[in-house]
Amino acid sequence: MKPIYIENQILSNYKSKIFQELIRIIWYENLNDINEIPQKVLKDLRNDINKEIDEGTVINLIRIIMGLDPIDRIDDVNLKDLINEATNLKQIQMPVISIIDDACKYCESSKGECLTKSKHIHCNKESTCSSCGQCMYKCKLGAISDKIEFIPMINMLKSKEYPVYAAVAPAFIGQFGENVTAGILRSALKSIGFEDMIEVAFAADILTAKEAYSFYENMNNNNKEFFITSCCCPVWVNLVKNKFPIVADKISTSVSPMIACGRIIKILNPSAKVVFIGPCIAKKEEAKEDALNDAIDFVLTFEEIEQIFKALNVNLLDIEEDAREESSYCGRIYAKSGGVSKSIEATLKEIDSSIKFKPIAFQGAKECIEDLNKVINKELDVNFIEGMGCIGGCIGGPKKLLSVDKGSANVDKYSNEADMKTPLDNLNVAQFLIQIGILKVENLNVKDHEKIQKIFERSTK
Numbered sequence: 001m002k003p004i005y006i007e008n009q010i011l012s013n014y015k016s017k018i019f020q021e022l023i024r025i026i027w028y029e030n031l032n033d034i035n036e037i038p039q040k041v042l043k044d045l046r047n048d049i050n051k052e053i054d055e056g057t058v059i060n061l062i063r064i065i066m067g068l069d070p071i072d073r074i075d076d077v078n079l080k081d082l083i084n085e086a087t088n089l090k091q092i093q094m095p096v097i098s099i100i101d102d103a104c105k106y107c108e109s110s111k112g113e114c115l116t117k118s119k120h121i122h123c124n125k126e127s128t129c130s131s132c133g134q135c136m137y138k139c140k141l142g143a144i145s146d147k148i149e150f151i152p153m154i155n156m157l158k159s160k161e162y163p164v165y166a167a168v169a170p171a172f173i174g175q176f177g178e179n180v181t182a183g184i185l186r187s188a189l190k191s192i193g194f195e196d197m198i199e200v201a202f203a204a205d206i207l208t209a210k211e212a213y214s215f216y217e218n219m220n221n222n223n224k225e226f227f228i229t230s231c232c233c234p235v236w237v238n239l240v241k242n243k244f245p246i247v248a249d250k251i252s253t254s255v256s257p258m259i260a261c262g263r264i265i266k267i268l269n270p271s272a273k274v275v276f277i278g279p280c281i282a283k284k285e286e287a288k289e290d291a292l293n294d295a296i297d298f299v300l301t302f303e304e305i306e307q308i309f310k311a312l313n314v315n316l317l318d319i320e321e322d323a324r325e326e327s328s329y330c331g332r333i334y335a336k337s338g339g340v341s342k343s344i345e346a347t348l349k350e351i352d353s354s355i356k357f358k359p360i361a362f363q364g365a366k367e368c369i370e371d372l373n374k375v376i377n378k379e380l381d382v383n384f385i386e387g388m389g390c391i392g393g394c395i396g397g398p399k400k401l402l403s404v405d406k407g408s409a410n411v412d413k414y415s416n417e418a419d420m421k422t423p424l425d426n427l428n429v430a431q432f433l434i435q436i437g438i439l440k441v442e443n444l445n446v447k448d449h450e451k452i453q454k455i456f457e458r459s460t461k
Helices: 010-027 034-049 055-065 079-087 101-106 115-125 134-138 151-159 182-191 200-220 234-243 245-250 257-268 282-286 302-311 329-335 339-351 365-376 404-416 427-435 441-445 450-456
Strands: 097-099 144-146 164-168 196-199 273-278 298-301 359-363 384-388
Touching: 010 034, 010 055, 010 079, 010 144, 010 151, 010 302, 034 055, 034 079, 055 079, 055 101, 055 144, 079 151, 097 115, 115 134, 115 144, 134 144, 151 164, 164 182, 164 200, 164 257, 182 196, 196 200, 196 257, 200 257, 200 329, 200 339, 200 427, 200 441, 200 450, 234 245, 234 282, 234 365, 234 384, 245 365, 257 273, 257 282, 257 427, 257 450, 273 302, 298 302, 329 339, 329 404, 339 359, 339 384, 359 365, 365 384, 427 441, 441 450
Parallel strands: 164 196, 164 273, 273 298, 359 384
Antiparallel strands: 097 144
8 A cells, every 4th residue: 555645634634624524414413414524525635635535534634534433444334323433422521532443454564663653652551641632643644633512512501401511711712713802603503502601710810819828928928939820721730740750849729711711601500511612722621630530521622613613603703792701811821831820920019019029931842841950050030920822821722723923923912912911900800709709819829628629620530
């Protein structure tokens, strides 16, 4: 069998096309021609690359698109049965990123060891995979792919059995169009069945206050050691735990804004289902961690949401805005590398301007590793460490829709437009905390408060 010499990740390109086709078929319940999809895809694929691709590869690609695991043996497959299996999934199983092994025989590297595939398999075996997505983009065929979690959500959105809330990452602004505001995105999501959209920046505000008071107490107790924030990035947290266990105890016990937001929504509406939307693949794995899996039911990326809107003919520019102010400057700036540090610093100044705050922000795995080594070896004089797995921070996530520079400019503009500058100015924060029995923001640092532990701390289960 001749290998396919191709660099454009042909299977990834077809993943997008098949996904949109499946959305239309399942959403509108037009299942008559569903079993013709594999042959149609095969025909188009063979025309595109002038090579033979077998049906098993396409079926496994469809399985991943439906949120299912690929399988080794493909016999007679009825896609209606697959749809029934996928739409009845209550949750997506690990691993988040799968390999279509059958496709590997078409790769030009098939005669030798594939280092990309080997590294992915090794990370899964050693439980060190953070689903950062690097292996996906190094695979020339696109045979390493993340599961899409939308097909299992369709019945939930259409049936209205549960209120389904979208928790949207701070990096969203401008991703779906220059004139697409938070209010327009909220209305668009409501038009496809979501009950409401909450900006995760609101939860970031609460965690900013919590981390600021924790840091303040740390310094007041004359603790000279540095403090590692766990906010935002699961790739960063896993990197520290796996490569630098000697300092893992310095990681904050706070959950990420995504987890906090999901828990907040479910405190306010116990019957709610929560879908996180962001630029990150690793969030799909974070949401399924044993200690965190009570918060988020499904995760979608910006790329996937864009494809969903296209498939369902949602025109964002024709939608009436549903606007409201949820977050402060501090919560919104989390989307950028250095944003967490800026937020903590601004909040600390309101708490006690005399506290010495010496932050450093790492971005990208290489810089995270190199510079954390320097901190450990006392080559850098810092007392607050922030890390992001992607260059630029969340705006540089693998499923972003804009360049880092454009995303950064949008976040800066949106952050500066906020009426509230810090969490301490945010009345939404005060109202929620009072509702759960926390009468003062500074009480977020009370270690044995049941509600604080339940919502904002990592569970030990």
